[in-house]
Amino acid sequence: MNSRTPAQLHQPPQPPQPLALRYFDGRSSQSRAVQVVIAQQAIHVHSALDASVLHTEPLKGIVWPERTRRGARMVQLASGGQLHADDAAAYDAWAAHQLPQPESWVVRVQQSWPGVAAALAVLVVALLAAYQWGLPVAARGITALVPLSVDEALGRNAMQQIDGRWMRPSKLPVETQTRLRERFAQAMKKAYPQDVPKYQLEFRKSTIGPNAFALPGGTMVLTDELVDLVKDDEVIVGVLGHEIGHVTLRHSMRQVVQLSVLQGVMSVAFGDYGSLITTVPLILGGTAYSRQAEREADANAIAFLNANQISPLVMVKFFTAMAQEQKTKNQTTPLGISIISTHPGDEERIAQFRAAAQAGR
Amino acid sequence: MQSSYGTTTQAPLPAPQEINSYAFEFSATGSEYFRIWIVNVLLILLTFGLYAPWAKVRKLKYFYSNTRVDGHAFDFHGNPWKILRGMVIVAVFLIAYSQAAEFAPIAGAIALLALLVLAPILFRSAMQFRLANSSWRGMRFRFMDKNSKEPFWCIVPALMLILLPGTVLAFFGDPDKDSLSVGQTAMTAVATVVGVFTLVWLVLMPYFFWRIKRYQHNHYAWGPLQSQYRSGVADTYKVVGVTALVALGIAVVFGGLALALVPAAILGNRSGFAGPAATIALFPLLLAFVVCINIAPRAFFKARMQNLLWSRTGNNYFRFKSDVRPRHYMLLQFKNYFLIMFTLGLYWPFAVVATQRMLLEAMSLKTRVDLGALSDSAREHENDAAGDMAADFFGLDVGM
DSSP, X not given: OOOSOTTTSOOOOOSOOOEEEEEEOSSBSOOEEEEEEEETTEEEEEETTTOOEEEEEESXXXXXXXXXXXXXXXXXXXXXXXXXXXXXXXXXXXXXXXXSSXXXXXXXXXXXXXXXXXXXXXXXXXXXXIIIIIHHHHHHHHHHHSOHHHHHHHHHHHHHHHHHHTEEEOOSOHHHHHHHHHHHHHHHHHHSSSOOOOOEEEEEEESSOSOEEEOTTSEEEEEHHHHHHHOOHHHHHHHHHHHHHHHHTTHHHHHHXXXXXXXXXXXXXXXXXXXXXXXXXXXXXXHHHHHHHHHHHHHHHHHHHHXXXXXXXXXXXXXXXXXXXXXXXXXXXXXXHHHHHHSOOHHHHHHHHHHHHHHHO | OOOTTBOSSSOOOOOOOSOEEEEEEEOOOHHHHHHHHHHHHHHHHHTTTTTXXXXXXXXXXXXXXXXXXXXXXXXXXOOHHHHHHHHHHHHHHHHHHHHHHHHOHHHHHHHHHHHHHHHHHHHHHHHHHXXXXXXXXXXXXXXXXXXXXXXXXXXXXXXXXXXHHHHHHHHHSOOOSOGGGOOHHHHHHHHHHHHHHHHHHHXXXXXXXXXXXXXXXXXXXXXXXXXXXXXXXXXXXXHHHHHHXXXXXXXXXXXHHHHHHHHHHHHHHHHTSSHHHHHHHHHHHHHHHHHHHHHHHHHHHHHHHHHHHHHTEEOSSEEEEEOOOHHHHHHHHHHHHHHHHHTTTTTHHHHHHHHHHHHHHTEEEEESSOGGGOBOGGGGTOSSOOOOSSTTTTTOOSOO
């Protein structure tokens, strides 16, 4: 029994059959009515008037037209000539039997709705997978190729901007600054015994309330308000353990790479319509990746605290203090708004630190 | 010897006959292009972009073979492998360009210089490639410029105007010293320079745009026919000016609506009546403004510019006419944007086909020669050359 379906079966070349086409020689816009025959791995173009041979060339190198609904069927000969079909259906029927190679599977998929539905399903799955896993992994790889000096330049630039807008020189007593610096340096040595990553700790008085953030290249900023709020060096070590995670994992650079790739893909897929339409997926993608980065930095904070024999519960203290501060102020700071969307929920993060404290006990 | 119909090396044209007019016909459908597009996007994704040249060729062949004049369709002959090579070259250059400044300022300066020199050359070779690989009635088009300096005059000053403000900023705006006390005067000076450049750029942009378009439309050829662009720079400034008025009109209308709503919002809040509604209305108003200002002026410009460009392209033997209705075209773009948004992008291929249909079906070709009896005697002398008139219609950058 033959298990192959007729569609899969590559039909043996049938007896050569002529087809009426119009022949252009490539140098003139005048066409000639011709009869075309395929035989002995070559195409033979005969005049329809007197059957004289106008042109012969081997099949190799000829570009055959693909099947579309109303598109013209034009054969591109290697010699520069062309054969045009007035009757597309007749051409398709002839090509199906006379051409030595079957139609490309791409065209078969493109011309069948079930094929297209399957392609759409695979596309959706592939897009989700690329978005969820592919892009973050690729961004990590690309980021590894970018020299650290780029991070440092970005960080310097960002610091200037932030200083101009939201920050004033710190009013903290010098002793406090020195104490915190030394405490953190000590903690860093314990957390990274082999090789302490490059970092720089800065203090600033801010106009945006208690906050701590890390810039690409290793600059970390603590605001006076945060130091005053928590009043506990171990909590500050925990917060900085989170921030140094952003630095060592190069989250800013990865975010830049991810968003540029996302934007590139969008503009390739949607062309002219890209500019306006892609903003929504870009924002959504940006915040999703940012939440992922926060989770990674939290995990880093836990490892950092464990290396220093400090309970991860200090971070719970920090979240509680921040929540209270927000309640008393009853307002959201400019960065506070972004916390809502760019960070995972406080409950989730607190639970994470509680679980880590349990596990470490 | 320069003959009267444009090119120098061609056999004489047949005697002029009465004028014939041919409308452009477009038979592509959104649903069919949707099927081609889905498969293209999937294969591009699965091959990490390497399929892109094949996707491009399939797309162009689909649009070309569905565009007919006098019953004859266009065809595209580009070889995907060559397109892939071009894409890789450009990508390598762009990566090198963006990284050069990181290694040393001098490398950055050299890369900038290389960009200035290479951009016009790439532009010309892209035009040559696209046109040489397009055909109608069995004859390839040709781009009739081999080595003139015109592309440099069009592109280099325009690029310099774009790049100089950034270069100035990078030079003065990046003192490594004390970040807290950057000289205010220095920053003001830099801001002034950048501002002046932006202003000069805005004023001169239409001029360079016109020069680039004139360069393109002066060099399209098919057989013995070479096109000329018969429009002065004033026409382009006029289109840009009217487009600016459209944008201004939108801003005034929405500004007026907002001004009417803001006091209502404030007053209403105080009296506790009608206020919340007015406040809520402000947000959609802002959204509508962003959508309108992004779509309407651009669509208006596109429609008016296509009419100007093609209605003034031709020579004594042939002429195009383009009659896109700007209002219809703007409405179509609004419809496209909303449907793309609501279908999460799936309407995109339908939008592209609808747009091309409106642009192409507004076009016609008038000619005094028998288009079916021309020959391309120059082809016997040069192997690789041609020109195209369809390149621009497809809204793509030229064939890299």
